[in-house]
Amino acid sequence: MSTLSDRLSAQPGEIIDRSSKLRFTWNGKGVTGFAGDTIASALMANNVQVVSRSMKYHRPRGYMTADYWDPNGSVQLASEPNVRSGHRQLQEGMKVSAQNVWPSLDRDVRAVNGVLGRFLTAGFYYKTFMHPRSLWPTYEKVLATFAPGGKVDLDAPSGYFDKRYAHPDVVVAGGGPSGLAAAIDAARAGAKVMLVEHTHHLGGHLLWGSDGDRAVLAQLLTELAEADVEVLVDSTVTGRYEDNWIGISQRSHPGVEERLIKARAKMLVVAGGLIERPYVFEGNDLPGVMMSSAVRRSMAMYAVRPGSRAVVLSANAEGDAAVEALTAAGVEVAAVVDPRNGQDLVRAKGSRRVESVELADGRSVEADLLVIAAGWTSPTSLINMAGDRPSFDDSCGRFFPTDPPETVLVTGGMAGDGTTEEIVEHGRATGDLAARRASTVAHRLQAATTRAQSVDEIEPVWAADSRIALGRWSHPGLYRASTHGIVDYSEDVSSKDLVAAAKEGYDSVELLKRYTTATMGPSQGKLSTVNTVAILGEARGETIAEVGTTVWRPPFAPISLGALGGRKFEPIRVSAMHRWHEANGATPIIAGQWIRPEHYGDPAAEVRKTRSGVGLIDVSPLGKLDLQGADVPKLLNHLYTNTWNKLPIGGVRYGIMCAEDGIVLDDGVTGRLGENHYLMTTTSSGAATVWEWAENWLQTEHPDWDVSVTPVTTAYASMNLAGPKSREVLSSLVDDIDLDPEDFRYMQLRTGRIAGVDNCIMWRIGFTGELSFELHVPAGYGEAVWRSVMEAGAEFGITPFGLEGQRIMRLEKGHFIVGQDTDGLSLAPATGLDALIKLDKPDFAGKPELSWALENYEGPLVVAVQPVDPNVVPGEASQIIDPIDKRILGRITSARYSPTLERSVCLAQVEPQFATAGSRLTIKMIDGSLQEAVVQEHHAHFDPEGERLRG
């Protein structure tokens, strides 16, 4: 293979840098290209004819569009699959190889599929591989090896991806003449503009146009440089979502693999141009069959000679321009087939490349290049996403926008045809209109937002669309010649397949798509949609407009998962004592957003030391709400099921909360700090829910109540000092609080100074069942107080304990956890705390359901259970069953080995007839064995009378 043999002499608009040679490999072989080349242009210049094998039949495929949308131009780079060779710029040292070939591109053994093609009609797999059924998994494995696409390198580092929000006035999608003009004039009219161009170069079709086109481009680029426009090349507007929320994939930001820009654009200008449409005929997928735009682009920008002897099918001016360009480049044009004069071609022939073209007039012309200029597809994807339903114009063979929202404007080729000057003019008018409308949108936003700069009361009038419409140049509607050929190149679907599927009954465009997979490949029908519809129309005797199209959906061009998923925010919360825990060997546990100590090495020892002496746990994540106002008791009465009218100042009370369906929502204690001042605590995971629940009642149902709720969860660092020695430890740390048990009793609170820190709150409650003090100290001093407590406790053998120790102790004590021992169906009576449900209150959340439930409660109950064998600790969620008929009677909800009682202890939910003390239960262990257990009298396995915590 010669090197760079197929470069043309220097072209006026070429963008390659001939002074900078780049080495790369193709299927392991060293080759070279120039800086500025795409992989595709470099391969073409190296005379590479076959780039890939087709999906189903493994037919050889070459470059047809030589751009991003080339249906068979995807290649594998080292760790990246499906790289668009017509788009990705060449880099020194790239390792490029063909995908989906075995054992090699040149000898692909699966090419036999091609021979069997007539049997592998669309949907063939639905009709076979069924027998024998046991073999389907084997068939499936074989079929899966046919999956197209490259290989993912799962061990490659995932790379750095980024995101950014933006609030531009105008986003322009497309940097061709119309988009450039729109961006320039919008900026001149004062708008903040983002111009987004999918390829690496601004200019669109002008880049490979005439000298005149290039002059226009130069002029536009000069104007652009003077205008204040944010230009993003190698970037794609991937989607238009509600209220002009625009997704932009930016592949050109320094240091970043790909970046997702989320722009709330006041106006979107769609200037995406057109995509050249292939023509269906036998042999239309042979290497050497190319779109006219591909041929011109390759020659003008990359100085690549696409062939030596060409036949050109030219149904429009672009085809004529291609003939001119080919001739100028010294490529022999053997024949021009002009459908405008009734000419047509029949088929292309060749084995690995076009060798000859058979024309409708019977001639057979030898050629190695067949250039197609049959017409255009308007990639209306973005305007469809904006809610428009474009309509088909038979005379130009493409779709045009119908009625996009007023904040979306279309210009350029998608809006109509014109000379370059007319297109630029339309673009300018569009940019100006966009800027004027954007200012109205800005006015509305500012007027609706209190904090914004104030604006005049009178809204500026919505600028009317007074642009002069572009023309529509008609040309013959060419979709399929007299022969059948490939319609969807990425999916290997032929027109024959489509006709057969339609005859079989898959005769609406959506069924046809799903049955044949036409338009479902990587280019999403950008080349195949119109031909698919045309062929279905042919089969049904309907027009293209009658058949309609399949739905375009985002993204406009594929976007990497990295860009979408990178820089995702996962907040982490830690308490004020976090650094101490880390320094003292805590094993962390992730509890939602919180990172907390699970234990400090030996949870059982932590329990024993706490029960026999004293322990300290960080409970900062406990939800805390500061409640103030004259009507706080009303709110408490409403949220909790029990009564709150008579809680004295300095008192603390426990309550459970239910949702309106009577299901337990949360529980916790609330203390009264002052006349109209309370502090509510919630479970850690329930903090946000309860806060919103309270606000909800206050704002929607009882706006007349005087209550202010302020979340203060981490305004306080919270810790629980537990154990028989806790009072002694604390006594050395307080000076203005009387700890005398006669004075400061169980379920009371005090405020004062702890370890020199003012404004602390302490209350005597305890989840652990020990004498304990819950300290809430201003968080900035949390670590200081914690250290002081640990120091003061040293002489009593104080231990820090973590969540696990607390779980064990609360279970020994039989305290249930909402959401663990109760579930999404647990009505409040399931907890056995009927006494806390006060039906004499006129109203509270969930009251009606609870009143009915209490009349005749038949649901499961939470009970304490002890396995007969004290060393058996059932797995949580083990089922309690009837040993005979295996019926489920309940389940173990919590289970631990109790270091205090030296036996296993559990909480369970059981059907009420088994809930009485002494009932024998059968537990089906996770390993399948059965164990006997006994229901206990009290929830508390330990100290049921509560002497310790009252001590």
Add this chain to the structure above:
Amino acid sequence: MPSVTNMLRDKNQHGQRRYSAFGLLRKGLSNQPWPRVWREVPLKDSYDVVIIGGGVHGLATAYYLAVNHGITNVAVVDKAYLGSGGSGRNTAIVRSNYLTPEGVAFYDRSLTLYNSMADDLNINVMFSERGHLTLAHNDSSLRTMHWRAEVNKLQDIDSSVIDPAEIKKIVPSLDVTSEARYPILGALYHPPGGIIRHDAVVWGYARAADAYGVEMHQKTEVLDILVEGGEGRDGKGAGGQVTGVMTNRGKISAPIVVNCTAGWASLISDMAGVDLPISTRPLQAAVTEPVKVFLPAVVVSGSLHTYVSQTDRGELVFGAAVDPYNNYSIRGSLEFTEGLAGHVMELMPGISRMKLLRQWAGLCDMTPDYSPIMGATPVEGFLCDVGWGTYGFKAGPVSGEAMAECIATEKMPAIIAAFGLERFAKGDLVGEKGAAAVGH
């Protein structure tokens, strides 16, 4: 019970109908077309049963009415094409490891029917029993996984909790290190779960029902339900009797009308004067470009609101939780793909350079207890098979079978007894929330 295979062979209404490898060869050699999968026939003005909704539920109901009960004067009407609703846009996960005994028994029956479907319907539905993993990232979800596993085992469902090392063996691409932001602590493993070619199921039921004479009418939109004698407006509502439906193609009389419209269920029921506890929420999904197959099982993470599988074509198919607000629009959102990609990369960091190809959405009929609403309504003759939320595809076969029985016998079959509409008025909800939320 006659099998469709036999029907297709015996009736031979439209030439050689049976699908087989030999059939393919013959057609290939003779260049003959295959017969239509279902006929295009004129719409009659009356049927014994009108089924609204040409998704898997409507079509399966029609099929089992015909094959199990000999009721064939049936029309399935759909406002668009068959499978245009959730049935054509779902991520095709099939499993039976639910949480409640009622749920487990029900979905297990469906799995059985899916298993023999290729034979029963004579179409390869490509049921790929590749195993289904529900990951647990915290101890409370691990506990729920155990709970499900234990209930499942008691009903002889292959389901167990496995540890990270075993998970890694089954799905090597998962990051099971403890450094992950959401470490994988374990998973509920359900080997019989898998994915299926959802379109083939829809087409298979339609083709088989057609063979028995059931009519499929596409582009036939129900605009009103005709009810007489009810206590609501225009004689609709409780106590009324259905007499037919009004469509864009005219009136159809029928003593029995079945609502199988999933996301649109409330609108249809409202036409009969029946209220439902349903909210319609879009559920989104997306696919990547194809790559060589590397993901052997279905992976679900409830905490991350994500699930992923890889089709035999090589695309990754993703789904997530329903959208955060009610909507009848099936447009996708950018935030959905962001969340999705972020979460999947959390599980498999190596896929960051794969590219998202397409996103879409479908409408889900969410109920308060993540369980369906099946059977009779306060309007005589108006039945519903709705409330399928995000998980109803897998229930298609068993629902069709049970609904057909319900229609034919006028009795609620035991297998769906827990799913009646009256449970809401009784406050007797089904406890599937934990297992169905993002389980699919």
Add this chain to the structure above:
Amino acid sequence: MLLVPCPNCGPRNSSDLRYVGESHKRPDPATTTPEEWRTYLYMHKNPADWMMETWYCSSGCRRFFTIERHTATSEFRNPPLPGGKRGGRA
């Protein structure tokens, strides 16, 4: 990303708010019947049409408000009202 017109904060991304749901009137708990209460808890109109619904501006002003939105197009109309009617569940 839908823009939701918060009466206080102006149009905000829907992800800054929490959707509470279709607005319901809460029956008087003193006189309600199971049927009426459970209708309040579970039943929805769920129209494909304009609907009054409640949002909570959780990342902004922390206010509940009620607004009319079209559930097929997600357009809003008429100014939002402060407060709202609670959905049945937390």
Add this chain to the structure above:
Amino acid sequence: MANTQTPVFRSPVAAGSSTAPATMGATSALSLADETGVGIVSVRNRDEGSLIERFATRFGRATRSGNTLMAGQRPGECIIMGDRSGVVGLAASKQLAGDAVVELTHGRVVLRVTGAQASSTLEKVCSLDWSDAMMPNGAVTSGSVAKVTCDVIRDDAANGTRSYLLTADRSFGQYLFDALVDAGDEFGIVVG
């Protein structure tokens, strides 16, 4: 017996513990400062008018007098920030019977982003429009910054340099700080 050590106030942001930005030390127009510990008091009264009168601020706006910033943070809620004893005293002096007063000094992490590129930095982590039109000096709002709900005040420096004060629940402090450092990296953010 009271403990004699003087307790040490700690910010949730561990100085220097976050990854040092690549450009640390370079002259930078962009800085991130931890101002946690500044006094914060929230005063709420359902009578918005009475708050406006007493604290000379309304919803969505902040006024500065000397070292004290008074911000209409939410309808019916005014946040006073400044020297701790000063703001507590100020709140007390203007307090009415119906006010709910909560000191939040310990409950909030306070971070300040200053510099011409401050809005570009925040644009990377927050969907709010940070432009002068939507967020002029003295504007007050709340929003999600790197998925943490923050109260935000545009509080430019005396010389007119763009500056934003962000406060959030204290427990998110380190996370939020790190997220801002990462966002500002490409603009050469400097800590301090």
